[in-house]
Amino acid sequence: MTPLSSYLVLAAIIFFIGLLGALTRRHAIIVLICIELMLNAANLNFIAFWRFNPHPEAMLGPIFVLFSIAVAGSEAAVGLALVISIYRFYRSVDVEKMNALQG
Amino acid sequence: MAVILSNPDQAIVNLVHEALNLLQAYPALAILASILLSTLPLVVIFPSGFAFITWMERKGLARIQNRIGPNRVGVPFTNIKLFGLGQPLADGVKMLLKEDIVPRTADKFAHFLAPVLVVIPALLVLALLPFNRNMVAAGVDSAVILFFALGSVSTLAIFMAGWSSRNKYSLLGGMRAIAQMVSYEIPLVLSAVTAIMITGSLNTSRLIETQQIGTWAASNNVGLQCLSQVAGWNVFTPWGFAGFVIFFIATLAEVNRSPFDLPEADSEIIAGHLTEYSGFKYALFFLAEYIGAFAMSGLATTLFLGGWHGPNIRPWWSADPEAWIIPGALWFFLKMLLLIVLMIWVRGTFPRLRVDQLMGFAWKFLMPLSILNIFVAGAYFYLPIWIGWPAGFIILYIAYELLGRLNRGQVVARREYRYAT
Amino acid sequence: MNITFTILSTLAIVSALLAARLRNLVYAVLSLMIFFSALAALFIVLLAEFIGAVQILVYVGAVGILILFAIMLTHHIAGSTGERIDARGWFWAIPAAGAVLFGILLPAIIYTPLPLVPSSSTYEPSVLHLGQALMSPYAATLEIMALLLTAAMIGAVVIAMTLQPGDKEKHADQN
Numbered sequence: 001m002t003p004l005s006s007y008l009v010l011a012a013i014i015f016f017i018g019l020l021g022a023l024t025r026r027h028a029i030i031v032l033i034c035i036e037l038m039l040n041a042a043n044l045n046f047i048a049f050w051r052f053n054p055h056p057e058a059m060l061g062p063i064f065v066l067f068s069i070a071v072a073g074s075e076a077a078v079g080l081a082l083v084i085s086i087y088r089f090y091r092s093v094d095v096e097k098m099n100a101l102q103g
Numbered sequence: 104m105a106v107i108l109s110n111p112d113q114a115i116v117n118l119v120h121e122a123l124n125l126l127q128a129y130p131a132l133a134i135l136a137s138i139l140l141s142t143l144p145l146v147v148i149f150p151s152g153f154a155f156i157t158w159m160e161r162k163g164l165a166r167i168q169n170r171i172g173p174n175r176v177g178v179p180f181t182n183i184k185l186f187g188l189g190q191p192l193a194d195g196v197k198m199l200l201k202e203d204i205v206p207r208t209a210d211k212f213a214h215f216l217a218p219v220l221v222v223i224p225a226l227l228v229l230a231l232l233p234f235n236r237n238m239v240a241a242g243v244d245s246a247v248i249l250f251f252a253l254g255s256v257s258t259l260a261i262f263m264a265g266w267s268s269r270n271k272y273s274l275l276g277g278m279r280a281i282a283q284m285v286s287y288e289i290p291l292v293l294s295a296v297t298a299i300m301i302t303g304s305l306n307t308s309r310l311i312e313t314q315q316i317g318t319w320a321a322s323n324n325v326g327l328q329c330l331s332q333v334a335g336w337n338v339f340t341p342w343g344f345a346g347f348v349i350f351f352i353a354t355l356a357e358v359n360r361s362p363f364d365l366p367e368a369d370s371e372i373i374a375g376h377l378t379e380y381s382g383f384k385y386a387l388f389f390l391a392e393y394i395g396a397f398a399m400s401g402l403a404t405t406l407f408l409g410g411w412h413g414p415n416i417r418p419w420w421s422a423d424p425e426a427w428i429i430p431g432a433l434w435f436f437l438k439m440l441l442l443i444v445l446m447i448w449v450r451g452t453f454p455r456l457r458v459d460q461l462m463g464f465a466w467k468f469l470m471p472l473s474i475l476n477i478f479v480a481g482a483y484f485y486l487p488i489w490i491g492w493p494a495g496f497i498i499l500y501i502a503y504e505l506l507g508r509l510n511r512g513q514v515v516a517r518r519e520y521r522y523a524t
Numbered sequence: 525m526n527i528t529f530t531i532l533s534t535l536a537i538v539s540a541l542l543a544a545r546l547r548n549l550v551y552a553v554l555s556l557m558i559f560f561s562a563l564a565a566l567f568i569v570l571l572a573e574f575i576g577a578v579q580i581l582v583y584v585g586a587v588g589i590l591i592l593f594a595i596m597l598t599h600h601i602a603g604s605t606g607e608r609i610d611a612r613g614w615f616w617a618i619p620a621a622g623a624v625l626f627g628i629l630l631p632a633i634i635y636t637p638l639p640l641v642p643s644s645s646t647y648e649p650s651v652l653h654l655g656q657a658l659m660s661p662y663a664a665t666l667e668i669m670a671l672l673l674t675a676a677m678i679g680a681v682v683i684a685m686t687l688q689p690g691d692k693e694k695h696a697d698q699n
Contacts, residue, residue: 021544074676255585
């Protein structure tokens with residue numbers, strides 16, 4: 001049986017990859033993809049901690065992850081609708097070109 | 104022999120257990136043998152069932168359309184015409200030998216992966232169906248939602264097929280196919296929820312166990328024993344009947360069969376997402392469609408038609424309280440065959456739906472009806488049966504009429520041909 | 525270390541890297557699907573079968589398709605222009621993310637006494653407990669989540685709609 005720290009290190013690495021991508025990439029949809037990576041890393045953390053909990057019948061891990069998945073899904077939907085709407089205005093999804101509020 | 108006869112319908116399972124017991128000394132070999140024994144029958148039986156069903160479909164559609172269908176290809180290399188039963192073999196050889204054309208600008212990786220990705224979930228979900236009391240390859244506790252989850256992976260594969268062909272008709276056809284499959288997933292899952300709610304478990308074996316009348320099954324009266332296995336089916340309740348009809352219609356839409364075969368119809372958008380596929384990849388798409396139809400019919404029999412229960416009597420020579428004479432797997436396959444015949448019959452009878460009629464039907468008719476079905480199922484569970492049963496039917500019939508009238512505006516007006524004399 | 529965990533974690537890390545760094549957008553999303561599936565398999569290994577199934581159903585079956593639709597509607601595969609894929613100032617993101625990983629997350633994992641084996645090894649995965657938990661302590665959260673999903677659905681449709689409020693008369697006769 002793998003120890004709990006292996007799952008936590010895996011989740012930390014995935015969070016790091018997602019954070020790096022979200023801070024770095026220019027394409028707005030890739031930024032949304034990296035946000036999904038970070039959310040999934042957090043979900044993995046919850047389920048790993050729940051499994052090693054002395055009382056798994058209370059189902060705290062899966063309940064939180066269920067709501068997290070629901071929230072992430074709705075956030076992806078609204079975020080992508082925003083990206084589509086922005087594309088119609090700017091004709092591009094480059095985050096560097098969206099600097100109307102800058103300065 | 105005594106092992107077989109004491110529990111006739113579990114004879115195969117008992118034989119397999121005894122065979123695996125011989126391998127107790129080598130646990131790795133025993134695990135490998137048990138994995139092979141649970142999955143190889145699925146991989147062997149269902150594709151050969153697919154071949155038989157293609158023959159049956161062509162003959163059945165032909166008879167509905169007042170023609171004969173394939174009747175020349177019998178046993179190969181001889182002159183015996185076996186009612187055209189060799190036709191699937193000929194079709195398979197043709198598909199294998201066809202040239203595999205890939206467009207020059209197509210995305211080769213995705214173009215190759217799409218047919219594979221469409222077949223894998225269809226075969227995978229067959230492992231979740233219980234064909235008899237202990238004959239389920241993967242008896243997990245949340246089987247039904249795994250079924251729907253794995254079924255929704257095929258939408259991704261259809262998008263990949265439409266996108267990778269670099270053909271605007273393929274892309275449009277793929278988008279329409281995905282819109283159709285995603286829209287019909289909602290009535291599919293909601294109608295299954297009623298059966299899950301009343302049974303109280305997502306486990307497919309448990310769903311089937313509760314669809315018999317246990318008190319009658321334990322009695323000594325042969326008639327009551329037969330009836331106990333049939334009268335408990337979910338389809339004989341108001342919510343079960345409505346749920347079964349909604350599930351069946353949504354299944355037709357999920358596997359892209361007529362009258363919902365807009366994505367692959369020749370007269371519509373060439374062949375939609377299948378335009379640029381030839382040879383064996385095309386055959387793989389159709390294999391996925393028919394095996395998906397098998398899997399969904401299997402789930403429909405599990406949820407609504409009582410699974411492996413059928414009119415059965417207990418063997419009087421056996422002391423086992425769970426033994427029956429006719430194997431339950433026979434009833435399961437008979438029900439699946441009945442549902443496939445129904446699908447073929449519907450294909451030959453109804454014209455194809457237009458894309459806006461299709462979407463309107465899913466969102467404005469089936470979805471409200473399936474949500475109301477959940478309420479009716481809940482009310483049926485709590486009310487005594489002599490109120491719940493007729494009340495359920497009346498409420499569902501009123502809803503059906505009202506929703507039908509609300510959607511009446513979709514009917515195209517009668518055409519006027521001004522220049523026809 | 526388990527062979528299952530090794531395979532699944534390697535798959536997850538490699539597909540996450542590909543999803544974050546590939547230039548071709550459709551390939552990035554496809555590797556994101558592989559990542560979701562690897563994570564769903566990890567959930568099933570951790571005996572949260574329902575959550576694994578929900579992960580595939582929601583993420584692979586819905587969110588992935590949504591991202592692919594959005595890519596198709598914004599027409600920017602970003603493979604052909606030859607520009608760099610990273611934004612300006614990408615260099616400073618590496619120490620920032622590295623500080624999060626090596627400064628916060630990894631020390632927290634290393635310096636906390638964590639259990640090595642699951643303390644309840646007789647746990648049978650069942651959906652019954654999840655249903656009971658959703659009904660008794662967390663029913664209000666369920667209702668709020670339903671409101672949130674409805675609001676998100678209506679909001680997404682309103683934001684992405686092509687018809688502006690003044691164009692109703694102009695477009696009405698085209699139907």
